[in-house]
Amino acid sequence: MLRRLFGMRSAQEEFERGTAAAQAGRMAEGITALRRALELKPDFPEAAYNLGAAYRDAGNSDAALAAYRRAAALVPKFADVYVDIASILRERRELEEAERSLRTALALKPDFPEALLELGNVHKGGGDWRAAVEAFRRAASLAPAFGRARWAAAVSQIPMIDDIDTDRGERRRVFARELDALEAWATAEPEAFRAVGDHQPFYLAYHEVSNRDLLARYGTLCASLMRRWQDAAGLEPRPRGKPGERIRIGIVSAHISDHSVWLAFVRGWVQRLDRRRFELHLFHLSAKRDAETELAISTADGFHDGKGHWENWAHFIHDSRMDVLIYPEIGMDPTTAKLAGLRLAPVQATSWGQPQTSGLPTMDYYLSAEALEPPGAQAHYTEKLELLPGTSCWLPRGADEHRDANWAELGLAADGVRLICPGTPFKYAAEHDALLAAIARGVPGAKLVFFRGPPAALARRWERRLRAAFEKAGLEYERHVVFVPWQEPQAFRALLGSADLYLDTVGFSGFNTALQAVRCGLPVVTREGRFMRGRLASGMLRHIGLDELVAPSDAAYVELAVALANDPRRRQHLRERLRGARERLFEDDAPVRALEAFFERVVAAR
Structure with a gap:
């Protein structure tokens, strides 16, 4: 009663408030409330667990790991928390420790599909595709509606790294058959869209054969499933803004930071785009921030992050009313893959952060470079190929740097x-x-x-x-x-x-x-x-x-x-x-001028 009189919340109230805030994408508010719940009640495993989840969504893996381990110490027989611990360790590439955590989870709960899915992820990260597929299939057999496991088993037929005896042709044929099975399963599974993006055929790009047909099948499946969700959510495609206004350009990426995709071409586009004609918004899907992120914030008209779950992002980007959305890469990040399967702007394009076709019918254009493409390149893309001059990049010159190496x-x-x-x-x-x-x-x-x-x-x-x-x-x-x-x-x-x-x-x-x-x-x-x-x-x-x-x-x-x-x-x-x-x-504006002309042309045509 005294807490009420003095306006203080109980541990349970802080827990509920923090959990709701985190689920809504208000991570800072959620973390503060969940920490307060643990201060008021140190032996509160649910608060520790949800705090770990909030820290993870906020991009603080160290704090997330500490919170999850606190939850495990409070409830040692809670198998789920060992899976979450393993997931963080895998993302940090600490695969041996991740596998130990999963063995603990499976000892507590032998028929645990989520633990088997994560075990498959660990095997896949270490290059053992056979063990990965076995774990994924076991997870799917235990839970036939567990779409993420089915999807992972199909995609993982394409190994991350070849063994001496890997037959790439056979792996591709098996993947095609697995796509048949996924298509049949998805037809009767209303929640199949939830599996999209968690595992992607990223490693097909390392096969020096055309991937267009396989990726067109895969992309069509992804887009059809995401369309189900979009229709149910009531997110109708937006018309473009009023003529005469600046064209609204959105870049959707988890890599607006010191990352190869940002450094290669996105940064130059962001820095050099004419703001008198274009209003540029960056949708940063990751919680990572560094000096490159700060540069992006200082340059763009709008910088948006911290929305949490992909569904929050979908609503936010849709409501932002972009004329053109660019996905610099599709294939490295699950949230990006889900969003790219939606129609959130009148014109949508991808580019060579993942240097092959997306296969997605929701992508209208593929932004590439005259200097990089071979003759007849359009045949390898489902998107309409748009070739920018040179390498398509505006690259800073930079100062010469010399430092002796200690061989x-x-x-x-x-x-x-x-x-x-x-x-x-x-x-x-x-x-x-x-x-x-x-x-x-x-x-x-x-x-x-x-x-x-x-x-x-x-x-x-x-x-x-x-x-x-x-x-x-x-x-x-x-x-x-x-x-x-x-x-x-x-x-x-x-x-x-x-x-x-x-x-x-x-x-x-x-x-x-x-x-x-x-x-x-x-x-x-x-x-x-x-x-x-x-x-x-x-x-x-x-x-x-x-x-x-x-x-x-x-x-x-x-x-x-x-x-x-x-x-x-x-x-x-x-x-x-x-x-x-x-x-x-270095410092070649021709690609950016061509990009601007492209934006004006495709928006005018809509």
Whole structure:
């Protein structure tokens, strides 16, 4: 009674208020109330659990993990909390610890579909697609309506990383059959839309064959399910604003931060778009904030974040009345995938943050680049292809930076030939491992320098496969290959600045890393791919007149790399040419002017 008289809430009232606020997307308010509930009643496991969920939605994984662990300490037999703990650990790439938490959950509750789903996620993150599919299927068998498990089992037929014996053609055929089953299941399941986006066929992009037909089927399924939700929610497509007003442009992304998608092309568009003609709004789906996010906030007309659940975002973006929505990438983030399957603006476009077609009928256009696409590229897209000049990027020039690399600290001799191989494990197809061995054979004194990042299980699978390829070629693996720890950006640039050659990944090229090499004056050897995703480095090099660094075939790639690695004078000449030629990449307004013309044209046509 005294609490009422003095306007104080009880722990239960704070709990209810905080839970409601967090569910509505008001994370700061929710966290404050839930913390207050725990102050008033320290042994309140429900408050600790919901606080963990609120912290997680707010992007504070450390605080979320602490709150979840507090809930587990208060109720040690609460299996659900161990799944939430494991999910955070997996996102942090701490896979071994995540699996231990899941084993605890399954010991408490053996037939627990959510725990099996998360166990599948852990296996998938470590590159073990077979174990992942087994866990997903077991989860689906225990709960036939558990759409997320069915969806995960289908999508995970495309492995993150090849084993030595992976048959990509067979994996694609199995995925197609799984799509048949998903389509049949979804027809009779009214809540099937909830599975959209949690697992996506992201790793199809690393197959150097056309994915248009498979992704068109997949995208049509996703959009049809999301349309069910949109119709039920009453979100009718919006007409465009009044003529004469500034055109309202919205960019929807979970990566408005120090991320490759933002750095490659989105940042330049945001900075250079003419605000007299365009009103720019950024919908930041992630809770992550850094210096790049602050730059975005200071530049845009509107910056929107913290809406929580995807349904809140859908209503908010719809009510924001954008004339054009751009999704810079579709494939990396579940909320983005769900929203992209909706019709929230009269004109919707995606771009090359995920460098292949989305397959979604809700995407009208695909914004790409003249320098990056091969002839006849439209055949590989369901969207209408819009080619912007050059690489489509406005890139800041930046100051030259030189810092000596400490090769000895990494276990390498200071005077050897160092060939930088910067790709993540899934960018290296098993069919191309022999190319790396052939380069090593042709440059006996060189070291191929790879980078070992988390998760450790994935790195181990890649290293085992590469070792097998070198042994098959009759080469001593340790003599030619070294894996060094993943480097912070400044340290990585120092390695690039003092290395001898950069070997681009074949089939799925690098852009940001190749750009860093060019900035550092390091010659890049690349094999031109069949599709845009395999032409990111070659397009950049051709754009600046360094065509001689682009190989037309696998054999030519090996020949060029070997020739340059064995010819220091030629490499030095290329370094000197790069220093002048690279200027063409920077501060080019032509792509942004073309983007503005595109906006005006497509909005006028509606």
